[in-house]
Amino acid sequence: MRRKLVAGNWKMNGSRAALAELDAIAAAAAAAPGIDVAVAVPFTLITAAAERTPALAIGAEDVHEADSGAHTGCVSAAMVKEAGAGFTIVGHSERRADQHETSHDAWAKAAAAHRQGLNVILCCGETEAERDADRAERVVQAQIEKSVPDNADGSWFTLAYEPRWAIGTGRTPTLEEIASIHAIARSKLKTLIGDRAAGVRILYGGSVTGANAATILATDNVDGALVGGASLTAAKFVPIIEAAASL
Ligand code: PGA
16 A cells, blocks of 8 residues: 655755744644645755654755765755755656756756655656647656666655646646556556556656645545645645545
């Protein structure tokens, strides 16, 4: 049985003052022992967030693929772990778009994070042009093939399907479209890692809100949500946690 995971992604948002939002988020997480709740915050907030809400899983939004070295401006998995992170996101579509990261980069970052004992949420998802060209399934399959480490299993590895055109737009795929990609992702994982695929959570991400969370989270093979904008405040994030907990 896969526990639902509701993960927030603050992106390049937040401040020390904004960490007050985590108090109510942590309280909602504590009231929902049947699910997992996590929040990825900017590097600069990891330590303060982890110290403020020790029971809440706090993560990074990215790590470098090397353990250390001459990479000015980058941050390693060991560094975010020491800062208090328990997990990291890798391969987010904004990093693929803004920093030209590839699926191979995501693979290397996932491996680096796992070497340091971090859990990983690895993102995949098609662009609008790819979906319009009927290529969403093939794109996601190829991303999974190139980015999922051979030793992935549900104890540390989570996949997130995030159609790029749904991120921050208020648009979401239909439930049938979500179910279809998640089923394809699950079967691709099975060809790569065998029976361990059954234990890997597959999150949906892209314009998840309190209003649509319950139906999305009840969809086959949807094991949770990766939430951007609606994770920035407890008022918007807590209803998503409650929707997941009520399933
Ligand atoms: P969104 O972002 O919820 O604001 O659409 C999701 C994400 O990028 O993880």
